Amino acid sequence: MENRYKMRVMAVTIGTLAALSIFITVRYRRRRRSQKCPSSSCYLRGDHCQNQKKPQHAFKRVLADNSYSPFKHLKKLHDSPNENDLNSHPYEAEITALLDNPGLEFSFMNEYTDLKMSETYTWVETETQLKELVDVLSKERVFSVDTEQHSLRSFLGFTALIQISTQKEDYLVDTIALHDAMSVIRPVFADSSICKVFHGSDNDILWLQRDFHIYVVNLFDTAKACEVLSKPQKSLAYLLETYCGVTTNKLLQREDWRQRPLSNEMVQYARIDAHYLLYIANCLIAELKQQENEISCPDDKFHFVLEASRRSNMTCLQLYTKDVEGFPGESAASSLSSRHLNGQGGVSSNFETKFPDLVRRLCAWRDIMARLHDESLRYVLSDQAIVALADRAPMTTTESLG
Ligand code: AMP
Ligand code: ZN
Ligand code: MN
Numbered sequence: 281m282e283n284r285y286k287m288r289v290m291a292v293t294i295g296t297l298a299a300l301s302i303f304i305t306v307r308y309r310r311r312r313r314s315q316k317c318p319s320s321s322c323y324l325r326g327d328h329c330q331n332q333k334k335p336q337h338a339f340k341r342v343l344a345d346n347s348y349s350p351f352k353h354l355k356k357l358h359d360s361p362n363e364n365d366l367n368s369h370p371y372e373a374e375i376t377a378l379l380d381n382p383g384l385e386f387s388f389m390n391e392y393t394d395l396k397m398s399e400t401y402t403w404v405e406t407e408t409q410l411k412e413l414v415d416v417l418s419k420e421r422v423f424s425v426d427t428e429q430h431s432l433r434s435f436l437g438f439t440a441l442i443q444i445s446t447q448k449e450d451y452l453v454d455t456i457a458l459h460d461a462m463s464v465i466r467p468v469f470a471d472s473s474i475c476k477v478f479h480g481s482d483n484d485i486l487w488l489q490r491d492f493h494i495y496v497v498n499l500f501d502t503a504k505a506c507e508v509l510s511k512p513q514k515s516l517a518y519l520l521e522t523y524c525g526v527t528t529n530k531l532l533q534r535e536d537w538r539q540r541p542l543s544n545e546m547v548q549y550a551r552i553d554a555h556y557l558l559y560i561a562n563c564l565i566a567e568l569k570q571q572e573n574e575i576s577c578p579d580d581k582f583h584f585v586l587e588a589s590r591r592s593n594m595t596c597l598q599l600y601t602k603d604v605e606g607f608p609g610e611s612a613a614s615s616l617s618s619r620h621l622n623g624q625g626g627v628s629s630n631f632e633t634k635f636p637d638l639v640r641r642l643c644a645w646r647d648i649m650a651r652l653h654d655e656s657l658r659y660v661l662s663d664q665a666i667v668a669l670a671d672r673a674p675m676t677t678t679e680s681l682g
Contacts, residue, residue, distance in 0.1 A: 335538055338459075339460060340459075340460045341459075343490060343493060344602065346435045346436065346650075346652075348602075350602060353367075353368070353489070353493070354493040354495065367599065371495045371596075374470070374497045375497055377472070378472055379590055382586055382589050382590065382593075386565045386585055386589070387562070387565075388422045388477065388500075388558045388559075389447055389558050393447045395556070397551060397552070397555050401449070401450040401451070401452060401547070401551055402449055402451045403452050403454065404451055404454060405458065406457075406458075410462075411464055413444070413451055413465070414464055414467070416449075417444070417446070421473075421474060422474065422477060422558065423476060424444070424554045424557035424558050424561075425443065425476055426479070426553040426557075427443070427455075427487055428533075428537040428550060429537065431656055432536070432659055433654075433655055434655070434656065435650050435654050435655060435657075437487070437656075438455075438459075438491055439455045439487050439491045440537035441455060441537055441550060442455050443551065444554060445555045445557065445558065452542075452550055453465075454540070456538060459491070462492040463492065463493070466492070466494050469488070469494045469497070470494075470495050470497045471497065472497045473498070475500055476496055476499050477499075477500045477501075477558055477561045478496075478502070479501065479519070479553075479557055479560075481496070482598065487600075489599070490600045497596060499595060499596050500561055500589060501591070501592040501595060502557060502561050504591040504595070505564040505588040507588075508584055508587050509567055509568060509571065509584070516553065520552065520556055523556070523559065523560050524560070526552060526556060529549065532546060565588075571584045572585065607640075608644040608648055609640070609642075609644045609645075609646055612646075612647070612663070613636070613639050613640040613642075616639050616643065616663055616666060616667060617639045617640075620667050635671070638670035638673055639666060642661070642669060642670060646660045646661045646666065
């Protein structure tokens, strides 16, 4: 009983301290942003100064902050407060309408389009260029999209690049330079008369909501089409190889997408991820239609195309949420402890009680530091380091003295 009380007091204390320190640091950072930082006064051996160079510090409006408060979704102007609380999708009605009444025209390319990727592409980094892109996209019936993220030097991660391709042009949108201007592109993503083609869109859909309040309405996901067709593989690399004879090096996923200018190799990789999607979608739709026609009995007719479209639009209904924990770092701590203790046969009962407690404290510290300094958990302290530290800590007074 006493123990439980102690734990509760500790949890409340750590929670309050965490909230307070995040609040103070955010205010302090805001105030210091415009000031020069002399290296001698910097804490964390100058890391605070280096942090000033992090591109996210230039973002004026951050929709998902590192606090423990829930994410606030977009509220449309005409929505009444109870109609659209924090947990409802601002475009639920539009997406549901599409699910009930899908468009019947699924043709994403005309026959005369050249599949080959041209030498040129458009780099979009100013508000004027972004508005011009929106003008182009609003006249299209379909365009393809992919995004690249940066996650190592940020707690929640952020979108560093959005690739958009029409039949005529590849656009690379610098979402670091344009972070605070991205709202102008929201309407084309939410326009249900324009189809957006993605591959494996689950994460992209959530990242676009998290960073820009961009909600996708009318999606065709080529990975969902692969599922409906029971393809042996559904990776983009497989589709590129099979339909376009193009190889892509997926290791580039892990590059630092904050880098400017992007290397030629990264530009090429990023363009490939969106450029061929319209053609691939067209091929998959032809196969889905063919499957429909091969079923001879009209009563059993399975609408393959509509099923792929339905599964895609179901993805759009997902909502971004921040992870909620009763105690900072709690879920990481319990999975680390149980994994480690399960892998070790016959440990002493003293170890069995002290080890999880140490892991819990280390995970709490890591969680708070990562939020404060806007770093990923793995950048602050790796899982292996937590286990090693907790493993080697003295368990008895004799061990401490020895
Ligand atoms: P993709 O659409 O496949 O290019 O991936 C989009 C983003 O997801 C990348 O920019 C990475 O940030 C992240 N990502 C995907 N797969 C991996 C991976 N295997 N390792 C690290 N990051 C990944
Ligand atoms: Zn992607
Ligand atoms: Mn990509």
